[in-house]
Amino acid sequence: MAGVSAEVITPELRALVGVEGPVRTAPSPLGRDALRRFVQAAMEIDPIHWDDAAARAQGHDGVVAPPLYPLHAFPRPDGSPDPLAALDEDPEWDGIELVEDGLPPLDVPLPRLLNGGVAAEVFALARIGDVISARSRYAELTERAGRSGPMVLVVVETDYRDQTGRMLLRTRTTMIAR
């Protein structure tokens, strides 16, 4: 069927490039206990993440978070529903919760969505007491011919800032629909 190709990226999809979601704000300031749990779980090796003296020796006010920590700074707020209630409906629930980036959904007529990778740019390390916020936007939408048919690459860019507006981190996540 040479010359006949379904138009996967419609003008409506194309119009999403540049669209920003709302600013999302962490439900509480970064606390020492949350940071300790993360740092131990990720098996961090730099003592500036748990030893105030080591952090001060490097010019910080006290312990600081690892550079990619802002990705995990958005736990459920007080009063939010129990995610495991999904097991009452479906005992084989896979446990996946959608990332709430607040962006309008992508109506791509392709069945599979894969995480193609994450590019991070690091500006500063979050401190204890910082209230981290994030804002996402659709940065790129490209169509490619894959081996098994058309593929759409979607790049979502997210900026993470502290309560003063200081940039901490920018991520570019590539989602592959095919």
Next chain:
Amino acid sequence: MTAFGDLRVGAELPPLVRGPLTPLHLMRFSAAIENWHRIHYDERFAVEHDGLPGLLVSGSWKQHLVAQMLRAWAGPDGWMSRLELQFRRMNVAGDTLTAWGRIAELDEAGGVAVVRCDVGIRDAHGTESSPGRATCLLALPGGPPARPGVA
């Protein structure tokens, strides 16, 4: 340029080895970030329901491992400014993972060395799962510490 002070294109960075990663390690990471995706801690679900070879190590943890390796190398006067990984293959519980890096390009900007590296994660068999690239800023001998924003 291909050499800059002690830095040489092609030089390997000191690797960071973690493992064997047990289900306990994977469960702890999922709990710390409140990610309830069962393929990271429920082996029956991972194998029987999703047809996977075992419990999956999360991609974000692999990215943290590479970041740890780069920052340990860059030192307190250096700065890891960029890190990009592609999650091409799975790593499962029982694997021992090595975060590795190799200098690919050297430059100078704002009085510091700009070091572009190829990076990735290899399992105990040497199979690459997460190839990527990174940029670190390094202080030059006698020069100022590297600060974010240069490259």
